Amino acid sequence: MRNSILSAVVIGTIAFSSPALAEIRVEFIEGAPKDRFVFTNFSDCDIGAGIFKIDFTNSNAGLIFDVSGSGAGVEVFQPFELTSGAEFLTTLPIISDGDQLAVLDISGLKTNASIAFTIDVDDTLGARAITVSDSEISGTTVSFQSESTTVSTVMEEEAEVKLSLQECDA
Structure with a gap:
């Protein structure tokens, strides 16, 4: 019995002492006439300065x-x-017609905060170029880079x- 209690305490201590990760959810929402991207910090800590990238180069639909x-x-x-989160961007991104890369330079992103923007995304390989649906977004790379991490x-x-x-910092 004593070993069982000791094991439970050790397992509980390990579980609660594991470092929490800062996590960002990135969503693409197809819309008419505007498509939307949303970056949300849904972790328990703020995110520091860095660069988010959306790269369509390897997307299924070009x-x-x-x-x-x-x-x-x-x-x-x-x-x-830009529809929300202006206070988190250091500059507005420059996106030209036909670009496959969007770069967002951020000063940080607070817990439960979002950066969202609308734009038009077209596919160059499908039958309905003005609509991005199903697997057409597949292959798109989303990344974040800071001084200490690249994901x-x-x-x-x-x-x-x-x-x-x-x-997350404790």
């Missing part, structure tokens, strides 16, 4: 940003529009990923 009426996009276009993951059909960053 995705591009369609931000102007003349260029690589199809039909409707929507320029980059990268690939989106699948769900169009949502989690980035596990550094350990």
Whole structure:
């Protein structure tokens, strides 16, 4: 009995003393006429300065940003529009028509805070270029880089990923 209690205490101590990770949820939400990206810090600690990247280079549908009426996009276009989290960006990203990479330079991201923006995303390989659905977002790489960490993951059909960053400071 005594060994069982001791084992339970040791296991409980290990479980509670494990460092918590800072986690960011990145979502792509298909919409008409605007698509939306949302970066949310759903961990128990703030995230420090760094750079988020959305890279369509290896996406299944050859995705591009369609931000102007003349260029690589199809039909409707929507320029980059920040909808929340301006206080966390050091500068607004520059995204040109036909780009496959968006870079967001952040000063940090507080617990439960979000950075969100709308833009038009078109596929260059599918039958309906103005709609990104199902597996077309698959292969898109989302990453975060800071002085102390680099984390990268690939989106699948769900169009949502989690980035596990550094350990939270106690």
